Amino acid sequence: MKIAIMGAMREEIEPILAALGNYTIEKYAGNIYYHAEYAGHELIIAYSKIGKVFSAITATIMLERYGAKALLFSGVAGGISKDLKIGDLIMASALCQHDVDITAFGHPEGFIPESFVMIESDEDMRSLASEIAVDMGVDLYEGIIATGDQFVASSERKEWIEKTFNADALEMEGTSVACVCQNFGVPFFILRAISDAADGDAGMDFDTFLKSSAQVSAKFILEMVKRI
Numbered sequence: 001m002k003i004a005i006m007g008a009m010r011e012e013i014e015p016i017l018a019a020l021g022n023y024t025i026e027k028y029a030g031n032i033y034y035h036a037e038y039a040g041h042e043l044i045i046a047y048s049k050i051g052k053v054f055s056a057i058t059a060t061i062m063l064e065r066y067g068a069k070a071l072l073f074s075g076v077a078g079g080i081s082k083d084l085k086i087g088d089l090i091m092a093s094a095l096c097q098h099d100v101d102i103t104a105f106g107h108p109e110g111f112i113p114e115s116f117v118m119i120e121s122d123e124d125m126r127s128l129a130s131e132i133a134v135d136m137g138v139d140l141y142e143g144i145i146a147t148g149d150q151f152v153a154s155s156e157r158k159e160w161i162e163k164t165f166n167a168d169a170l171e172m173e174g175t176s177v178a179c180v181c182q183n184f185g186v187p188f189f190i191l192r193a194i195s196d197a198a199d200g201d202a203g204m205d206f207d208t209f210l211k212s213s214a215q216v217s218a219k220f221i222l223e224m225v226k227r228i
């Protein structure tokens with residue numbers, strides 16, 4: 001099967017490419033797409049650049065141009081839930097956009113007409129991931145991931161997102177990728193390893209833990225590909 005593996009930053013897919021060894025590359029529409037074979041599957045790998053716009057473009061290309069039949073996202077996130085510490089894995093059960101606001105018309109935060117606040121991720125891939133976590137002996141948290149075009153580095157903003165969306169983690173691409181996949185009817189799986197707590201220390205912690213947390217997520221995603 002043709003499987004898309006996406007990250008937002010180069011550091012998020014580098015561990016994947018390193019594990020694959022050889023691949024071909026194609027530049028297209030502002031991204032570099034890496035093609036490889038792994039565990040009997042064809043992989044198409046790319047990092048989008050940060051944010052909802054760029055990640056929506058890359059996800060669309062992966063499905064429309066390269067014909068991916070499933071999309072796995074590997075990356076890092078800011079932790080909200082107190083159960084999440086740096087390096088922990090969380091898969092999205094559902095995702096929302098915390099910076100969408102047309103409340104002036106009486107709509108709830110994060111709501112867009114003819115759409116929904118929450119996008120549910122693929123259950124089959126989530127249950128496969130739970131099995132893999134047991135086999136790997138790693139903790140895999142499942143929860144709501146909030147997406148917005150801002151790096152959250154303040155407890156006040158983090159607490160508003162938690163209160164408003166009951167979110168467990170936050171980042172800048174998951175919900176846009178989920179929205180693309182849902183519109184195309186392609187199953188998606190969003191996995192993040194925590195790099196910071198989205199508080200006053202977030203910037204420093206992110207710089208310190210980006211690489212190691214990206215590695216944790218990438219390793220798990222490659223296990224997923226083997227078992228999908």
Ligand SMILES: CCCCCCN(CO)Cc1c[nH]c2c(N)ncnc12
Nearest residue numbers: 076077078151152171172173198202
């Ligand atoms: C140049 C620095 C770019 C950081 C991009 C961070 N990604 C966005 O997906 C994940 C992420 C980790 N921690 C975060 C936080 N506290 N707020 C938003 N997003 C995140």
